[in-house]
Amino acid sequence: MSSSQRSVETGRITTDIPARIDRLPWARWHWLVVVGLGTVWILDGLEVTIVGSMTDALKPSDTGLGLSSSDVGLAGAVYVAGACVGALFFGQLTDRLGRKKLFLLTLGVYTVATVLTAFSMNPMWYFAARFLTGTGIGGEYAAINSAIDELIPAPYRGRVDVAINGSFWVGAAGGSLLTIPLLDPSVIDQAWGWRLAFGLGAVLALGILFVRRNVPESPRWLFIHGREDEAEQIVRDIEGTVVDETGADLDPVDETITIRQRRSIGIPLIARTVFTLYPRRTIVCFSLFVGQAFLYNAFFFTYGDTLSTFLGVEQVGWYVAVFAVSNFVGALVLSPLFDSIGRRRMICGTYVASGALLLVTSFFLGSFSAVTLTLMGAIVFFMASAGASAAYLTASEVFPMETRALCIAFFYAVGTAVGGISGPLLFGWLIDRATEGKDISQISIGYVIGGVLMIAGGIVEAFLGVDAEGQSLESIAKPLTAEDADTPGNAAPAPA
Template sequence: MPAAPDAEAAPRGGTGSTVTTAVPARLDRLPWSRWHWTIVIGLGTVWILDGLEVTVVGNIAGRLSEDGSGLAITSAQVTGLAAALYVAGACSGALFFGRLTDLFGRKKLFMVTLVVYLAATALTALSFQSWWFFVFRFLTGFGIGGEYAAINSAIDELIPATYRGRVDLIINGSFWLGAVGGSLLSIVALDTDLFPADVGWRLTFALGVVLGLVILLVRRNVPESPRWLFIHGRGEEAERLVETAEAEVRAEHGGGELPAPQGEITIHQRTSIGFLTIARTVFTVYPRRAVLGLSLFIGQAFLYNAITFGFGAILTTFYDVPAAETGYYFAVIAACNFLGPLALGKLFDTVGRRTMITSTYVLSGLLLFATAALFDRGSLTAVTLTACWSVVLFVASAGASSAYLTVSEIFPMETRAMAIAFFYAVGTAAGGISGPLLFAELTDTGKVADTVLAFQVGAGLMCAAGLVAAVFAVRAERKSLEEVARPLSAASS
């Protein structure tokens, strides 16, 4: 299978048996079916849980700090220390489980990471001291971070090349469905007419556990990645899994013959890839792609924090919106975030990656610059500012989701989960640590000029990332993953 025209040369080698397989081509030529929906539902819905987690904690901060909540903790500790520990856990979990995912397989790890999330969330609901709450916020993030590495690698290796872009974007964008649910759930759970003050906030975490258990049941039916199997010396198992998928798809589509697979690949099977080999491949063999990944993640992290981190403070400070009502505004913003990938996702497979990544990053940055200018002139109300944010994030969400798609598909299969973990960790750290520190200082002053500057910083970094994509983005649309980045284990032609 030839390398992509703009791909950089990848190292080859390995030990063990040499096999020739059409497994990647057979997976890529499958028409969409219930088999693919099982994968999407079993793996993709965890992003809804992440959105639910992040939003709920922000919304219950005030209640946790009140007398009678059952927990001696301040609002600042919830939104500051607990949020930072969640981010630290997510970064640590991504790196830890990302390495294990490449070593031991996608399925083992996406089951383990979900169990870690479930256990930590359940124990958070039982918090009786602040230290307990902090520990299990870290461990909840640890599980969620591991999910990002295990899930994105599995999804991209199982979804046909024709649909890979739109499916990946919509799945990553589903985070915002959870955010909408978290906003509305908090309003109900924190109503003391319905639940006691020390019970309602615990129920929000309990719901996350219930949803996670449902996902766990569905996820048992999701197969291991055949691509991972045949490289790691389990070629016969990979063949059986693909034959089962083909039989299910053929039966669903009337029993006719499937299109012939286009091409085979010969690989040297190996049981593991050294960490130094992974690092050398990502940063030495593919330096332009590494710069691209870092740019996309950092750009979207700062744009999102420029808006979402201080949105409540901006509405209450400049427009006198009651703090109890900011959740409604956030629900509107979150809904537009999901609609963006839903509406634009297909274009990443048809118009192409480079054009769409560049345009969504640059356009969202320019729209935020325009919003900053209108805000500076005093031309906006709470409603029209929220409308401007919604338009910006409708476009930006598709771009932000494409960052996960990009780092998942532009590096060799043996490095995929670790590459996702690394770039996710860097982007999350930038957005979850340095971003809030910067934007909190700017938005808390109550000065229009400082808030305008926060918008401009996020917009500028988003535009800069878009320009990097214009030069470095890889034309991966409708191409096999092996064509975009040749496996390290591939035999020489």
């Protein structure tokens, strides 16, 4: 053992906490976790939809900010860039300082930044506020996904993760409907409508912050960082609550894991883990994130602009709401299949099917009306929503616990930087070019790229994916601090 290793190790313990969490039956307490943590995706959906639906309101220089279509695409790219930076910055802090501290801090950053957006006085202020808002949301993705996976029992983890990530579209539907009265000149002054929409997002965030305060720290994080007494007390409280709520007796557990407790895990060790110990899983996560990031950020950030610019739609909120509902229903309906049919088959199927359907859409784009384009988009993203949600599930469960938040952040940042920044910029440029020629079919190349990337992601999953359904997190990827002992529960499949 090196001197640096001795300096961060604090002791060794053998614990049954992971097995006790995974054997719990579903109870009302788990809904507290879902509501307190999962609702962040509603905020993200609200943010993205408000921007997508309010493109026309932001363009006038008198009541808006004087943005062009390219500026709208740039704003989307700036938001995503902020999310990438925030994911990496807050992701490493989540692994070092704990899940709860960071999911409270990142929500606070989002709230302040959203208020600043509402008070934007010029495009530069707006871009800066969008970047800061993105940092909060990016940090949320890392902190929340890791906390949820470590608190939800293994038999339910797939459906809960997919459904929660799909709740992005609840916010999207709410945001699109919210913009209808706020963009109606007969209801409210157009100089104030879009500002109020952002302000209402901040109010919702404050409500979520109040609920989230009751969600405990991850016991798994606590016992690895030398705070096993706190972890034990939290698990006992959870067990007592679950027994009271369900009336069921809890089965005893005999699976334990021996851990070398550490104060922190260095970035070099995390990097070696991701790229050297789990190369196939690294390729899978990268492929899934790039595909879904380009697909969603390219299509959805500019969807409202497409409807208003080429198809004569004045109130895009109704169309976006239909599209959003289809996405949420897809994630909700298909989510149980990720635990029953399995991760590999479902991710591959949803990615390939949605990619192929988007390619079909690109070939006939010039013949679509606003209604038929929305209908086709609803069909495509009914499948894509579940698959995209499963990308976050995959990154959060196939790497060791000590690296979980940063791995989520890394793949989110890299995949989103490749697909999420380039997508809005490309589509903004394509829309400007197509507007000059008055030909919507000129933006079809963006759909083709998105479809091909989704199909490629599905194929990679089929060959390299991990069959993680029903398994404990520790058996999917043994913690870096776990002892190589023959203790029950310590065995793990060979890294790949």
